[in-house]
Amino acid sequence: QSALTQPASVSGSPGQSITISCTGTSSxxxxxxxxxxxxxHPGKAPKLMIxxxxxxxxxxxxxxxxxxxxxxASLTISGLQAEDEADYYCCSYAGSSTxxxxxxxxxxxxxx
Amino acid sequence: xxxxxxxxxxxxxxxxxxxxxxxxxxxxxxxxxxxxxxQAPGQGLExxxxxxxxxxxxxxxxxxxGRFVFSLDTSVSTAYLQISSLKAEDTAVYYCARRExxxxxxxxxxxxxxxxxx
Numbered sequence: 001q002s003a004l005t006q007p008a009s010v011s012g013s014p015g016q017s018i019t020i021s022c023t024g025t026s027s028x029x030x031x032x033x034x035x036x037x038x039x040x041h042p043g044k045a046p047k048l049m050i051x052x053x054x055x056x057x058x059x060x061x062x063x064x065x066x067x068x069x070x071x072x073a074s075l076t077i078s079g080l081q082a083e084d085e086a087d088y089y090c091c092s093y094a095g096s097s098t099x100x101x102x103x104x105x106x107x108x109x110x111x112x
Numbered sequence: 113x114x115x116x117x118x119x120x121x122x123x124x125x126x127x128x129x130x131x132x133x134x135x136x137x138x139x140x141x142x143x144x145x146x147x148x149x150x151q152a153p154g155q156g157l158e159x160x161x162x163x164x165x166x167x168x169x170x171x172x173x174x175x176x177x178g179r180f181v182f183s184l185d186t187s188v189s190t191a192y193l194q195i196s197s198l199k200a201e202d203t204a205v206y207y208c209a210r211r212e213x214x215x216x217x218x219x220x221x222x223x224x225x226x227x228x229x230x
Contacts, residue, residue, distance in 0.1 A: 001174070003156065036216035038157070045207060045223055046149075046157065051216035089157050093215045098174045099159075101147075101215075106156040 004029065004090055004104035011110040017078040020107045022090035023071060028102055030071040034093035037066060037075045041086045049088075050075060077109070085111045114138035116208050116221035123227045129196040132224045134208035141189035142166050145211040148182065148193050151223075152204040162211065163191060198228045 005023040012018040022035065029035060035053045038046035048057050050066035053073060063078045073092070077084055090104035119133040134146065148160040161172040163182040170182040181194040191208055206224050209217035 032215075034215040038217070040157075045220040046209075046217070047220070048216055048218050051212070051214050051218075055214075057218060091157075091159075091216070097171055100162070100171070100173070101159040103149075103157040103159060 001028075001094060001096065001099035001102055004092060004102055006088075006090060006104040006107045008105070009108045009110065011112055012077075012080045013112045014080055014082065016080050017076060018080060018109065020075045020077075020088055020090075020109070022073040022075070022092075022104045024073075024092055024102070025071055027096075028092040028094040029068065029073050031095065032093045033068065035066065035068060035073040036091045037064075038089045038091065039084075039086045040089065046089065080111055082111050085109055114219055116210065116219055118206075118208060118221040118224045121225040121227070123229065124198050125230055126198055126200060126228055128198050128228075129194060130198060130226055132193045132195075132206050132208075132226070134191045134193070134221050136189040136191070136210070139210075142186060146182075146184075146191040147209045147211050147217060149207045149209055149217070150204045151207065152201075155204075157207075160193075160206075165191070195226070198226075200228050202226060203228050 033053045037050040040046045054066040065076045088107045094102045142165045147162040150158045160176045163170045183192045208221040210219040212218045
């Protein structure tokens with residue numbers, strides 16, 4: 001089982017929107033609506049931002065939204081802010097007992 | 113509040129063992145699965161496996177069998193990760209993470225840095 005593929009870096013100016021892609025296969029992203037997204041600031045633990053593809057946990061800004069098409073999930077951050085600068089990881093349920101979950105390769109978001 | 117608090121950083125020599133603890137508070141420990149995630153220096157997140165907090169049954173991801181053991185002490189709401197025969201490539205931050213019913217990790221420990229060096 002390989003890691004899901006994300007772009008290494010994405011950047012944008014304050015106020016802009018950016019989208020991070022997360023490409024898997026028909027065995028993970030394509031088979032289940034169970035993609036989650038995590039934000040990780042340097043030296044900190046990951047934080048859940050999106051679950052079940054497009055749902056936001058309580059307390060997460062509505063500037064964060066998720067979607068999926070086929071084997072690719074996406075995270076969009078609108079109205080980019082300085083505090084959004086972080087690493088972002090997608091994660092998908094994969095259904096196999098030895099690979100129940102697979103993470104993406106991670107994307108560094110830079111606010112210009 | 114709901115939180116997971118992990119034990120502190122460890123410096124170990126190759127061949128030694130280490131046991132990382134993850135203490136839960138603010139919720140019913142046995143109501144949620146506990147997962148373990150590894151992050152090597154400068155690298156991404158890697159799912160290691162999970163333990164059923166009701167039955168104590170562990171499931172290990174491929175690549176984490178043999179030297180890795182998940183265990184529990186439900187009397188103190190604590191999960192453990194033990195790694196034996198440590199190698200330099202085990203150097204990483206290890207996170208425990210609570211898994212919600214919707215197959216996402218909603219609460220994370222602060223991470224435990226394990227450094228393996230002679």
